[in-house]
Structure formats: C-alpha cells, structure tokens
Amino acid sequence: MTDIDARRRGRLDQSVIVDAVLALASDERDSRITFKRLGEALGVDATAMYRHFRNKEELTKAALDRLSGMAVEDARAVPGSWRERLERHMIRNAELSLKYPSVAAEWALVDPGGPGDLASDEHILETLSEGGLQGETLLRAYAAVSGFTLAQSAALAQDALNDGSGVRDGSIPWVTGFGGADLGPYPNVREHRDALLAMNGISVYRAGIQAILDSVERWAHEGAGAAAGE
Structure with missing residues (x-):
C-alpha cells in the first residue's frame, strides 16, 4: 500500500492534501500537479480540493x-x-x-x-x-x-x-x-x-x-x- 493509499483512509484536510502533493511531486517529477490528478491520487473528486484551497496558487503556497x-x-x-x-x-x-x-x-x-x-x-x-x-x-x-x-x-x-x-x-x-x-x-x-x-x-x-x-x-x-x- 502506498503512502497516498494510506491517506485515503483518513479525513481529508489541508495537511493530507499537501502530503499528497509532495508524494506526487516526488513520484511523478516530470509533470505539474493538477487538482484532477490530485483527486485521482486521493480517491476523491477534484472539487473536494476547493473545500480546503481556493485555487491552485493557494495549494502551491502551502x-x-x-x-x-x-x-x-x-x-x-x-x-x-x-x-x-x-x-x-x-x-x-x-x-x-x-x-x-x-x-x-x-x-x-x-x-x-x-x-x-x-x-x-x-x-x-x-x-x-x-x-x-x-x-x-x-x-x-x-x-x-x-x-x-x-x-x-x-x-x-x-x-x-x-x-x-x-x-x-x-x-x-x-x-x-x-x-x-x-x-x-x-x-x-x-x-x-x-x-x-x-x-x-x-x-x-x-x-x-x-x-x-x-x-x-x-x-x-x-x-x-x-x-x-x-
């Protein structure tokens, strides 16, 4: 089970999302992170990210x-x-x-x-x-x-x-x-x-x-x- 798979079991919050961003950035180093790709990795709809970050820039800052x-x-x-x-x-x-x-x-x-x-x-x-x-x-x-x-x-x-x-x-x-x-x-x-x-x-x-x-x-x-x- 990967780190991202393990995170799916927990409650989605800003810290979990940033953890997933960094995991993707480390594993998929040749691509930019999108809310769609992040949602797929976390097993949630991409729109779930907007409950915690207003936009991609805010997520990048975090x-x-x-x-x-x-x-x-x-x-x-x-x-x-x-x-x-x-x-x-x-x-x-x-x-x-x-x-x-x-x-x-x-x-x-x-x-x-x-x-x-x-x-x-x-x-x-x-x-x-x-x-x-x-x-x-x-x-x-x-x-x-x-x-x-x-x-x-x-x-x-x-x-x-x-x-x-x-x-x-x-x-x-x-x-x-x-x-x-x-x-x-x-x-x-x-x-x-x-x-x-x-x-x-x-x-x-x-x-x-x-x-x-x-x-x-x-x-x-x-x-x-x-x-x-x-």
Whole structure:
C-alpha cells in the first residue's frame, strides 16, 4: 500500500492534501500537479480540493511553505557554527527542490507567506546575526541569501523538469555547449571552455553559497573593525 493509499483512509484536510502533493511531486517529477490528478491520487473528486484551497496558487503556497519548514528543521538539527547551519539550510533547500521539482519550480514566482516561510526568514536572520551582522548590512545579507537560494533552487527544479533523463541530483550541465560557435572573439570563454562545460547546476549553486557567505564574513569583520575604531 502506498503512502497516498494510506491517506485515503483518513479525513481529508489541508495537511493530507499537501502530503499528497509532495508524494506526487516526488513520484511523478516530470509533470505539474493538477487538482484532477490530485483527486485521482486521493480517491476523491477534484472539487473536494476547493473545500480546503481556493485555487491552485493557494495549494502551491502551502506546499512551498511545507518545503521551507522542512529545510529549516533539517538545518537546525545539525550542530555547528552559524555559517555551517546557514549553509546547510541553503543546501537543503536545493535538495528538496530537486526531490519535488514540480512544486519547487514555483519558488521564484510564489511567496508562501506561512509559518514555514517565516521560520526560514527567522533562521536566516538569526544565523547572520550570530555571524556579526546588524542593521542595514544584516538586511542586505538576508536579501542576498534569500534571493539567491529561492531563485537558484527554482532554476534547479526547472532544469530537472525540463530534462528527460530523470536525473535529480543537480548534475545537469550548467553550460550545455557553445553551439559550434567560433570562440575566437571570446578569449576568456575559449580559455576556460572545458572548465565551463564541466560545471553543473549544483556546483554553481555551491559556488554561489560560498561567495555569499565569504562576503558575510568580510562584512562582519569590517563592521567589527569600524566599531572598534569609534
């Protein structure tokens, strides 16, 4: 008996429906979730979804909010420095996006605005504050972390949906080729051609994380130096 079959035995509510959305997103990764498909999976008429969610966007927000909460919960479970916990948070967001691509592809378009999303914001601000940031610099770093994480996680999910190989580990090439173009006028591209072709989505994601967190540490150091000089 599958997880979705087991859910049919219980009462239909928002949590059960979101559970089913994520189960479908994990099992049927190449298709978008519809109320019709969700109703079939739960053994109910598609109209039953409207008793709990006004529309597909509201359902998507709830599913994304669940993923946000999961990423924070996993990050908080791992001891370590502020940087290690924040890095884990960002990596886990990408991992969940690759596991549930048909949901996570909406990250760049939909703001969940629920408890999971708020927990995510709280964790980012908390760890950055522990790193020594405050005031305007804290908010600037928050914007960089949050914006990068959501946009790149959505891009990883979309790549997974577009790719027909079933690969869900972020190993899809970042640069797929140069289309037979003459690289003569582009000396830097020509010099680094092989390295560029060796990059994949998750390696680019990890590089971005390191660049952002290195900047955070530098900003914190500069702020501490400025404060000491007052």
